[in-house]
Amino acid sequence: MASDTTAGSCADVAVVILNWNGRDFLRQFLPGVLAHSAGATVFVADNASTDDSVVMVRAEFPAVRVLENGGNLGFCEGYNRALAQLGPEFRYYVLLNSDVEVTPGWLAPQRVLLEANARIAACQPKIRQYSSDPAARQLFEYAGAGGGYLDSLGYPFCRGRLFDTLETDTGQYDDARPVAWATGACLLVRAEAWHALDGLEPAFFAHMEEIDFCWRLQNVGWQVWYQGGSTVFHVGGGTLHKSNPRKTYLNFRNGLALVYLNTHPAELPAVLIGRVALDWVAALRLLLQGQTADFRAVLRAHWHFVGRLSYWNSRRRQFPPRLRLSERVGTYTGSLVWAYFAQGKRLFKDLEVRSEK
Incomplete structure (x- = not known):
């Protein structure tokens, strides 16, 4: 394991926010990313926005580096093209949604986790719901919650979220553990592993791409983890509402x-x-x-x-x-659909999920 000084430094981390017409989210959440990501370099990768996002970022956030993709390439190819432009000085990438509010100390615990275990290729923090309502902010958020899991038919779910049932965060998922997948809303990944697998599946365009990536990682021997010692808040549905x-x-x-x-x-x-x-x-x-x-x-x-x-x-x-x-x-060997709708199992603790290393 690296020394504490080295492990705590984030100078080798690139925080990359993919953007498409998300000017208002950038204006709202970039200040927090800059304030709470000491040592890391923050990028905005723009998918040919038409809402003057790039002009705004360059004028109001000169510390942020802008990467222009030249077209709306979607989440997958947008990130693939953007990360291909980064240099070898970055050992870790963070894929961060533009509608995520980070908190003090959100980044270092994740990087320390990967520094401590060379087999871990990617991890996510705890994802809670962004809201102006204090009670709602205690709820886990759909995109990742307390770590991602799969059932026997490949249906994804999370600790803290089964279908439309969201749990309140009471510290029950403050641990660090291996999972089936980590959310693309806030994903820390080794640059080495990213390039070895050619990044995200371009044909997906958006949605499920991080699950595919994490599954492929594990198929070649890497591990994917959840780090509950780090917390971010996610708006969700910033580009496509769930009913679209x-x-x-x-x-x-x-x-x-x-x-x-x-x-x-x-x-x-x-x-x-x-x-x-x-x-x-x-x-x-x-x-x-x-x-x-x-x-x-x-x-x-x-x-x-x-x-x-x-x-x-x-x-x-x-x-x-x-x-x-x-x-x-991170696999539930039964059917999540059957467990939830037929057996009334509404909480993660009601399921018997394989979670050992």
Whole structure:
């Protein structure tokens, strides 16, 4: 392990905020990032915003370095292009959403964790809900909460959040532990590991990309952790609200691609059949609720997934799945859908989840 002085320094950390027409979020949250990220270099990577974000950042935050991508490349390729421009002086990258409020001491505990264990490639802090209401700020937030997990069919969930049930933070997840995935809203990752895996899957565009990345990391022998000694607050839905049909499309298409790309060959047929069946149940539920645009989004997602099978197969060959269900950390071996809706299990502690190293 590095010395305390070295471990506590963040001079080798690049905090990169991907932006697309997020001027108001940048103006609101950049001061905190600059104030509480001592030693780190802060970048804004802009996806061809039309709201004068770049002009504002350069005028009001001269300490922030601006990277211009030249087009709206989405979350995945936006970060891939931006991080490719960074030099070897940065050993760690932080992918930070523009709608995240950081707190004093948010960065160092995560970096210290990775310095202490060379097998850890990525980690996330505790994610709580950003709000002006003090009670609401005590709730975990959807995007990451107390660390990311997967069920047997590859459905993601978090400690502190099962579907629409959010827990209040009472210190129950103040630990540091290995997880299945860490949120892209605030993701610290080793530059070495990032480049070894070619960054995020570009075909995802946005949503589920960090889960795919973390799964691939573990398939090649890295670990992914949660660090509860660090806390940030996330607005959520800053670009696409959770009720937006475009978000529904991306979640269902990328969800299928996620399990197809990363599930062990011996387990893939059963997982894929189960996943498609539950997706269709969800689509029918949307239709019965009158959400026809979201229903159509699910159909389109499945159609487009099948239409790109040759591409998904090429990516699967490039990064072959290695881990079986029984070997995956942060996995619930049952069905989360069944546990939540049929058995009434609303809290993480009600589930038996494999979480050992």
